[in-house]
Structures are given as structure tokens and as C-alpha cells.
Amino acid sequence: MHATERSLEQDFSREVLEDLYAYRLKRPLVAWLLWASLGWMGAHRFYLERPFTGLLQLFTGGGALVWWLLDVRRVNRLVRDHNREQAERERTGRPPIEMSAMPPLDEEALRRRLRLAGDVMVLLVAGFGLGAVIGTPGSLEALAAVVLLAVMISLGVGPAWLDDVPGFHALTRWTHRLRVFHFYNEPGSPFAMLLRAFVGVLRAPFRTKDRTEVRLYVELGAGFSALFLLLDVVPAVVFPLVSGNGLPDVEVLASGWIEQVFSTFLLTYMLAAPVGGVLTLYLLTRATHTPPRILAAFTLVSIALGALAGMG
Numbered sequence: 683m684h685a686t687e688r689s690l691e692q693d694f695s696r697e698v699l700e701d702l703y704a705y706r707l708k709r710p711l712v713a714w715l716l717w718a719s720l721g722w723m724g725a726h727r728f729y730l731e732r733p734f735t736g737l738l739q740l741f742t743g744g745g746a747l748v749w750w751l752l753d754v755r756r757v758n759r760l761v762r763d764h765n766r767e768q769a770e771r772e773r774t775g776r777p778p779i780e781m782s783a784m785p786p787l788d789e790e791a792l793r794r795r796l797r798l799a800g801d802v803m804v805l806l807v808a809g810f811g812l813g814a815v816i817g818t819p820g821s822l823e824a825l826a827a828v829v830l831l832a833v834m835i836s837l838g839v840g841p842a843w844l845d846d847v848p849g850f851h852a853l854t855r856w857t858h859r860l861r862v863f864h865f866y867n868e869p870g871s872p873f874a875m876l877l878r879a880f881v882g883v884l885r886a887p888f889r890t891k892d893r894t895e896v897r898l899y900v901e902l903g904a905g906f907s908a909l910f911l912l913l914d915v916v917p918a919v920v921f922p923l924v925s926g927n928g929l930p931d932v933e934v935l936a937s938g939w940i941e942q943v944f945s946t947f948l949l950t951y952m953l954a955a956p957v958g959g960v961l962t963l964y965l966l967t968r969a970t971h972t973p974p975r976i977l978a979a980f981t982l983v984s985i986a987l988g989a990l991a992g993m994g
Contacts, residue, residue: 702858703781705772707765713757721750723908730760731779733900740904740911741943780859783894784866800872801960802980807876809981812953813988820945823910825985827902827954831857832978835961836971852905860898861962867891872960879955902958903951907943914942957981 708730717726724739744750768779777784812828815821834857874881879899885892961981964974 699862702855702862703778705768705778706780707768708761710758710761713761717750717753717757720908721753722747723911724904725908726753726757727760728901728904730764732760733897733904737900737904737947740908741940741947781862783890784862801875801963802977804872804875804956804960805977805981806984808953808956809984810988810991812949813985813990814992815949816985816989816992818945819941820947820949823906823946824949824953826910827906827950828957828981828985831954831958831961832981835958836975836978856898856901856905857958857962860958863895863898864959864963867895875956875959878959879951899951899955902954903947906950906954907946910946911942 713726713729716729719725722739722744724736724744727733727736727739739745739749742749745752764779771778775786776782777786809828812821812824816825830853834853878895882892882896882899886896887893961974961977964977
């Protein structure tokens with residue numbers, strides 16, 4: 683049996699595939715809760731499968747809160763539009779919105795050959811580059827993203843209890859979606875893997891495949907940016923209030939916000955994307971988890987070497 687077919691049996695069990703291809707409808711209550719609590723970071727738009735406008739809200743603080751407030755009149759309509767399109771896709775047999783660039787579930791997968799030397803070079807360049815900039819704004823957050831991806835991919839499907847960890851199930855689904863994307867779409871040369879995050883943006887207006895890939899990378903970058911932004915902003919707001927020092931300096935808070943979001947997003951988008959792409963490709967096309975585990979360890983070693991070179 684071909685390695686790709688064995689990989690499908692081991693790593694893409696019917697349960698995982700059916701979960702990815704489920705026609706999920708969005709709940710108005712969840713959308714409203716996200717709008718009310720984290721809408722200034724675009725959380726409700728990410729939930730409703732609108733990552734690009736969600737990213738704009740994340741970068742701008744909900745359009746200086748104005749766009750966020752205006753969305754109070756749009757939440758119900760956005761939910762209806764999403765659910766209407768999802769129902770239409772199910773009726774016509776097209777993949778769900780989240781898998782829009784993929785073929786139907788039962789379509790035969792494409793074959794491909796791997797380029798081990800070139801892919802190792804991608805991991806070396808991305809890992810070394812990330813290590814070399816450790817200490818700059820956003821670098822530790824991007825490092826956390828790469829490490830989490832390496833761990834996730836090394837685990838494969840992973841133990842069931844991890845699904846109960848907050849946010850982990852969403853990250854698991856994200857890695858599976860990336861795996862399926864690279865399974866059905868030719869990943870290109872190793873050199874192209876390093877540049878696809880940039881080239882994809884230029885081609886996205888014209889090609890569905892590129893829009894889907896950019897969307898996946900945007901979701902990863904925005905997710906980690908929002909997470910670490912919360913870890914920075916919430917204490918900066920809460921601690922002064924609790925200590926009785928009043929409200930924090932809004933100008934300082936806003937400048938830190940912009941720097942945090944842009945730097946984290948850019949480094950995660952540039953470096954975590956090619957690493958995730960290469961590792962998921964090997965997870966797809968090998969019968970065991972040993973090759974992606976070795977490559978994940980190699981990525982971490984590359985990061986360490988880059989960090990040593992940066993300190994030197």
C-alpha cells in the first residue's frame with residue numbers, strides 16, 4: 683500500500699475528516715458574547731469565518747472602537763449570511779466554508795514526491811531566522827507558535843484529553859485543515875515554501891487556493907497575536923485599577939498594542955507558516971510519525987543555533 687494511503691488511514695481517520703468537513707452553523711449567542719467581550723479584537727468576525735476583516739479590527743482596536751460599536755447592528759446579519767451560505771454548500775455538495783478550496787470529502791488525493799534536502803533547508807532558514815531575532819518584539823510569541831506547532835505535529839492526532847484544554851481543539855483543527863490543504867494542493871518547491879506567505883497575498887485576489895492558504899496563515903498569526911495581546915493589555919489595565927493608580931496611560935497602551943500585534947503577527951505569519959507547511963506535509967505522506975518528529979526536533983535545534991548566533 684502506498685505511504686499516502688497508509689497515512690490517510692492512520693492520521694486522517696474517518697472521524698477526523700468528517701469533523702473537518704462538517705457543515706457547522708454559527709450560534710448568534712456565541713457571536714454576541716464574542717462581540718461584547720473581545721469584539722474590539724475582531725473575535726466575532728473570526729468566529730464567523732471573516733478572518734481578513736477580523737485582522738483589520740485586531741490591528742486597529744476595532745477601528746478605534748468605532749467599527750466594533752457599529753458591528754452591533756451587523757452581528758445577526760453576519761450570522762444569518764454565514765449559516766445561509768453553509769446550508770447552500772451542503773445542499774449543493776460543496777465543501778463547507780472552512781474547507782472552501784478543498785475537493786469533496788470522497789475525492790481521490792493527489793500524489794506527490796518529497797524533497798527532503800530542500801524541505802530541511804526551509805526549516806533551517808525559518809528556524810535559524812527566528813532564533814536570530816529572539817529578543818525583538820514579537821519574537822517570543824512567534825517562537826511559542828512554532829514550538830506549539832512542532833508539538834502538535836509530533837503528536838499527530840494526539841490524545842483525546844487534549845481536546846478539553848481551552849483553545850487546543852481549535853489549534854488541532856487548524857493543523858488538520860493545513861494538512862488537508864497541503865494534501866490536495868501541490869506545495870511547490872522548498873524555495874516557494876519560504877516565499878508563499880508573501881506571494882500568496884499578491885495572488886490571493888485572483889486564486890481561491892491562495893486565498894485559502896493565506897487565510898490559514900492569517901488565522902494562525904492573528905490567533906497568537908490576540909492571545910499575547912490579551913496577556914499584555916489585561917494586566918496593564920487591571921493592575922493600575924486594582925492598585926488605585928487610576929486608568930493607565932492610553933497613549934502608551936495604544937503604542938504598545940500596535941507594536942505587539944504587528945510584530946507578533948508578522949513573525950508568526952512569516953516563519954510559523956513555512957514551518958507548519960513542511961511539517962504537516964511530512965505528517966501526511968509518511969506512514970509513521972517518526973519523520974515529522976525528527977524534522978520538528980531539527981527545527982527547534984535550528985532556532986537554538988540562530989539564537990546563539992544572534993547572541994554572538
